[in-house]
Amino acid sequence: MRSSHLLCLSLVAFLAAGGSGAAELGDAQKGREVFRQCTACHQVGDGAQNRVGPQLNGLFGRTAGTVDGVKYSESMIRMGNDGLVWTVETLDAYIENPRALVSKTRMSFRGIKDDQERADLMAYLRRYSDNPSNIPEAEPTATGTDHDLDPAILAIQGDPEYGEYLASECKTCHQASGANDGIPGITRWPTDDFVVAMHAYKRKLRPHPVMQMMAGRLNDDEIAALAAYFKDLE
């Protein structure tokens, strides 16, 4: 909870400054330090080129998976088609735990758990977005960014028999064979990946309306039950 307060406070400061750009999400100078760990794959600033990952100029407001010439994962392209746009909120969730937002992302990065570090990093990256229209201006985007799942939720032992029943609803679209055309396969996922993905839909961090609706009515135990069932589905 502490984390969301910090971020909210900095947003409030930004809003108080009338959105003039005088206030920052975090400390961009510190963010530059944080960014060092990203530079193996990403460039930003004058003359930035795509490397393993896309260049990050103009990141805010960009639709996920749309920089020409970058070899994105299928998951990232799907998320972009679904409508994932990089905003303070989505980027914050992605940097915190990449797979919560994009299950099979090529960005093999464990994430930054410290909320202030993420805020600093975004403040730094934001300098390189000309038209940061996504920077929070209105109330809805300025509330709660407490993404991280309670470890107790990840620790729930799912009931696979209940999961099998609940999964029958998933299988109308997601094939038991794991086929991946048009609708992604969801079999044999690591439990944690499955759980964080479903909670990201439930919280509407992930954009897909059917999945937001489906996940939205599942409780923590039901999500755990599904994860337990799909993990072992051959």
Added chain:
Amino acid sequence: MMTLNRRIFLGTGAAAAASLSAPMVFAATQGKPHVVVVGGGAGGATAARYIAKDSNGEIAVTLIEPSRAYYTCFFSNLYLGGIKEIDDLGHTYGGLAAGGVNVVHDWATGVDRDAKTLALAGGGSVPYDKLILSPGIDFVEGAVEGWDTMAQNVMPHAYKGGSQTELLKAQMMAMPQGGTFAMVAPPNPYRCPPGPYERVSMVAHYLKANNPTAKIIVADPKGNFSKQSLFQEGWNTHYAGMIDWIGQDFGGGNVSVDPVAMTVTIDGEVTKVDVCNVIPAMKAGHIAEQAGVTTGNWVPVNAADMSTKADADVYVLGDSADQGDMPKSAYSANSQAKVCANAVRGALTGSRVFPAKFSNTCWSLIDTNDGVKVGATYEATDEKIAKVDGFISETGETAELRKATYEESEGWYAGITADMFGA
């Protein structure tokens, strides 16, 4: 796949030879509880498959379905539009037979609810412990003045998959240049709410490429329809000037047809047409009426398990059910079948019964790679299946999103047919 089917059929036949009083299909139940499912579509095939699969042989399951090959009504509009082939829509029952379902290709002709038996056109009667009816729709007689089922080979409904769909396509392709395609749309409630309007879109898609001066007129007894703003936006974008939708306010409900003269009369105005697709008012499949479980045109059911209000051992799935808020769709029938299968299994074997959860999504294609969707989730209340939450595509979406939505619908088609028939 058909070979497997035949082998199982012969096998049960041999076992039944010892008992003349019991027709061959039933000897194999061997004292196990027996579930009989009527109708091998999205509701019935799914229920049969899930009960057989999940009961691990503890329940004998018989599916009564007259057709050896099932042609889906869902996606049949894409066949009209030339985007799918008819063979893409055909499925056989070998996967179900291999999965332990006794598939019997026959017509169910009557239900004796006191004796708990189902009569077959081929002779004999099938005893059941639980009977699941999923017979789809039939048409209300006299619903469209001048039309009856004898006229369906001149003015096809094409609202049950297969030969009717092929007939409508052949008629559409034979239209003279600049000809007129008419549709008489149905009143609520009916199977697949966006279906007639997706059909209009797909007919327009075909005509635009092959007969660009042709016209489409739709006589509609309703004042508005499913995904209306999405369809109308798409019609303006892709098929400007081709489609004339005449709703309730303009007399669209005051309609008669003449299959001999090939005319449609809408609010007194007679129009000579080249094709006339009459989609009449609908009611529950005939067997439901014969079973005596209908009230009015449909079958009232309990939301928690899809059992009928009239008889706790008779269940009704899909289009025939009067269940509350769910639209009549393959997706809904498939969803209801899983809730029903779980409840029936629990009732017969004491297996765990979980809370009823339902969902539906209907995708529609407006033009190549221009897909839209509407969907909702539902729960069981004492009164009905009640809507929990829903969504709908928006006007003005990007081409990329519309393409992704269409691709998703293809994924769904592969998914639901695998789920119905066994992959």
